[in-house]
Amino acid sequence: MAIRRLAKWDVWPEPEDVRHLDIWIHDADYPVFMWHVGGNVGRIDGKTIVADGEWHHIAKVYDGKNVQMFIDGKLDGEEPSGGTLDTSESPIWIGARPGNVAATGFFDEVGFFTEALSEDELNDVMDNGLADYAAVEAAGKATTTWAFLKTKK
Numbered sequence: 001m002a003i004r005r006l007a008k009w010d011v012w013p014e015p016e017d018v019r020h021l022d023i024w025i026h027d028a029d030y031p032v033f034m035w036h037v038g039g040n041v042g043r044i045d046g047k048t049i050v051a052d053g054e055w056h057h058i059a060k061v062y063d064g065k066n067v068q069m070f071i072d073g074k075l076d077g078e079e080p081s082g083g084t085l086d087t088s089e090s091p092i093w094i095g096a097r098p099g100n101v102a103a104t105g106f107f108d109e110v111g112f113f114t115e116a117l118s119e120d121e122l123n124d125v126m127d128n129g130l131a132d133y134a135a136v137e138a139a140g141k142a143t144t145t146w147a148f149l150k151t152k153k
Contacts, residue, residue, distance in 0.1 A: 023060055024103070025051050033060050033069050037082040044069045044077040055108075057126040063116035073123045 022034040029051035033044040048071040050056045059070040062081060069077040094110055096102040111130045125133060 023058065025105075031058055031069065031071065031076075033067060033077070035062075035067060035081065036086040037084065038086065040082055042067060042079060042082055044079050046071060046076045048072070048076050051105075059117075059122055059126075061116050061122065070119075070122055073119075073126050075119070 022032075024032050024034075026032050026045065029049045031046040031048070031050055033042075033046075035042045044067060046069055048056075050058065050071065057070075057072050061068040061070065062085060064084070065081060066078055067081050068075060095107060109130050111125065111134065113133070117125065121133075
């Protein structure tokens with residue numbers, strides 16, 4: 001089980017000691033996911049080396065019961081979440097966080113979803129990008145309705 005009790009030597013630069021969606025690359029070049037549930041820390045250490053000079057699609061999926069790590073569309077790790085993930089008012093940082101901790105590398109097409117994606121949906125995003133999932137239908141929205149009314153003078 002990847003849930004462990006917080007130890008006094010853990011360093012948490014965020015107020016309230018809450019890991020939101022922590023994804024980082026270990027010194028040994030594999031990804032690590034971390035999260036908080038009721039003061040306990042969940043963690044998945046990936047099996048795939050991603051610091052190899054190539055682009056990789058990394059996804060973290062939380063379905064309310066489990067946290068899954070996908071690398072390049074394939075399940076690379078899974079652990080029970082331990083419960084509902086803790087939240088806080090702290091902002092989500094992408095590429096850095098307080099305490100002068102920063103990523104070295106590039107991010108492209110970062111997406112957040114209100115529901116867990118299925119493996120097929122995840123692979124669709126990986127293969128085709130976020131456009132189909134992030135697109136907004138303009139019909140009936142305030143700006144398009146106002147524009148239509150303005151043309152009917």
